[in-house]
Amino acid sequence: MSGTERVRSETQAAKRERVLHAAMALFYERGYSATTLDDVAARLGVTKPFIYTYFRGKADLLAALCQPTIALSLQAVAQAAAEPGPPTERLRRAMVDFTRVVLSRQANIAIFFREEKHLEPAALDEINALRKRFDQVLSALLAEGVAAGAFEIADPSLAALAIGGMVSWAYTWYRPNGRMDLETMCGRMAELALNLAGVRLRAAA
Amino acid sequence: MSGTERVRSETQAAKRERVLHAAMALFYERGYSATTLDDVAARLGVTKPFIYTYFRGKADLLAALCQPTIALSLQAVAQAAAEPGPPTERLRRAMVDFTRVVLSRQANIAIFFREEKHLEPAALDEINALRKRFDQVLSALLAEGVAAGAFEIADPSLAALAIGGMVSWAYTWYRPNGRMDLETMCGRMAELALNLAGVRLRAAA
């Protein structure tokens, strides 16, 4: 309708974003396999070949939905880890920011973990390299905190996987408009991550 | 060959299990959509109609792979929660047993979370009821521990989701024949869960 008419006047980048948004919604609701490119086109009021102007194919759309979100997850943790300040506050900040990425991009996170097998090998390799760095950065921050006496962790690598999983998993249960707003949830998940890291004292920053 | 010949002499239940095992391996490696029933049959040295003797169709196979594993997860936590003894030891036991289900049935867990969208609505409803009970049982155990002064948890429902996620997530990274054997890993994950629950003292049982 009005959305359809506006598509023509938008910039190339905005049109591309429109396609991505429609694909995100459909892949999230119905799954990748059950969504046809005709479905995506129909939601935009265009036909299938329109999509091929911006993407090489269905799997390219999938990669464009997944890769930037995983990159943002890494960025959130890497930036917080590189800040000055005590390990406890850097970990808290890292977890608040990481949780915000997961919850604000819930559909993208869900799509990645569900549809990983449908990514082209090159795209999956690129994403897995980001995930590996995520675990390394988080693990290094935890080890630093142990060395500083701030955390009690027997195995920082394992704890990094545990913390990453605890937060990532929120894509399966978080409901926007639920009983807790997004920022409150970010703070709560960060607190739980600090517990997991064995932070004994909850001193304010 | 020898496998093929043996299929004839096996009992119905054993044949059904053979089909499930082949489907599990292929769904796990290639994904549900990329696996054809011909692929499953080929791995068993039979043809596709053989599968229809034991299952109503492809989605029925999927449900048979997922449902029992989720049921075992619930059972592990429910049994440990119902035992006598202090909350801390019941939680530890619940987490050791739950982690063992996740790691020993890693493929099934992965398949469920990836392919949820391909389950028939009735099968998904049944599984989601089990998952809901899982969260309720774990949440109740955490609340009991808080009441007994054993745990420090601001929000038992949220902590249950966090703990469940931390352990479930292990399906994404655990490698059998890795640096830690399965039982050691179960103990480690249980320790991390106790940390998450804010257990302050690590008194022996």
Place this chain on the structure above:
DNA sequence: CCTACCGATCGGTAGG
């Protein structure tokens, strides 16, 4: 006569 299968094929739909 049945159980347990196979060879062949159909309707329907996907990506491109």
Place this chain on the structure above:
DNA sequence: CCTACCGATCGGTAGG
């Protein structure tokens, strides 16, 4: 950017 269409494939089922 659409209409029209293909090459290929798949789940499910009939007859024997």
